[in-house]
Amino acid sequence: MLASFLKKQRERFEYYDTITGMSEIVRRTFVNNGFDGALTMLGVLLGSFIADIDNPIIVIKLGLATAIAVGVSGLTGAMFAERAERRRQLKEMEKALHRSLKGTTYKKAYDFAILFTALVDGFSPFITSLIILLPFFVLLPSQIELAYQTSALIAMVVFFLLGAFLGKVSNDSMVMTGAKLVLAGLFCMLLIFLLEGLSV
C-alpha cells in the first residue's frame, strides 16, 4: 500500500521533473543556499566569539534568529524569483500553443516546481546553519569555548560535504571540490579574525 503510494509519487515527481527540469536547479540552489546559511552562521559565531560572548543562551538566540532569517530569505526569494521565471515560461508556451494551460497537468508541474524549489531554497540554509549551532544546545554553559570550537569544526565538515556533493554532481574529485569550499570557509574565518585584529 505505502510502497505503491511512494512509487506513484516518485513517478509523478519524475514526470514533473522531465517537464520543468527542476532537479537541476534544486541541486544548484541546495548547495548555494546551504553554503550561504553555513557561512552566515559561522560568521555570527565568530563574531560572538571575538565579542567575548560567553553566555550560550545569547549565542543560541543570535544563531536561531540568523537561521530563521536565512531560511525565510531563501524561501521567499526563491518563491518570487522562481514564480516570475516559471510564469514567463508558461506564458511563452501558451503563446506557442495558442491555448491556455490553466488546469492542465503541465501547469501543475510548473506550480510544483515553484513550491519545491522554494522549500529547498528555504530549508537548506536553515538546516545547515542549525547543524553548526548544535553544540550550543548540547554542551554545558561552562563548555562555551568547546562549543565555539566544535561549531567551527562542524562548519568545516558541512562545507566539505556540500563541496563533495558538488564534486559528485559534476563528476569531479569530491575531495578536491570539498576542500575548495573548506578553503572558502577558512578564508572567511581569516577575514573575520583580521577584522578583530584591526579593531583592537
Place this chain on the structure above:
Amino acid sequence: MSGIMRLVIDVQKPINLPSVVLAVELSKAKGVDAVDLQIEEVEHRVESAKVLIEGDNIDMDKIKAVIEKIGASIQGIDRISCGKRRIG
C-alpha cells in the same frame, strides 16, 4: 460496433512534454485499444505529432479531454474511420 474505430489526429504539444506520457494516457482512455504517435515537426517550443488511435468505440470527447488535460491541443482530424467493419 458502429462507433469510431480509427482516428488520426494532429496534436501540438510542448516540446518538454514527453511523447510517451501522451501516448500512454491516450491508450488508457475508454474504448482505445492501441495508440501510435509519431513526431512530425519540431519547432522552438512546441512539436507536432501525428497520432493514430485504434479501438472499438473511441470516445472523441474523452480523447479531446485527455489531450487538453495534459497540456497539448488538437490541431486537426486527418482521418476518421467508423461503421460496422474496418476498411483496410
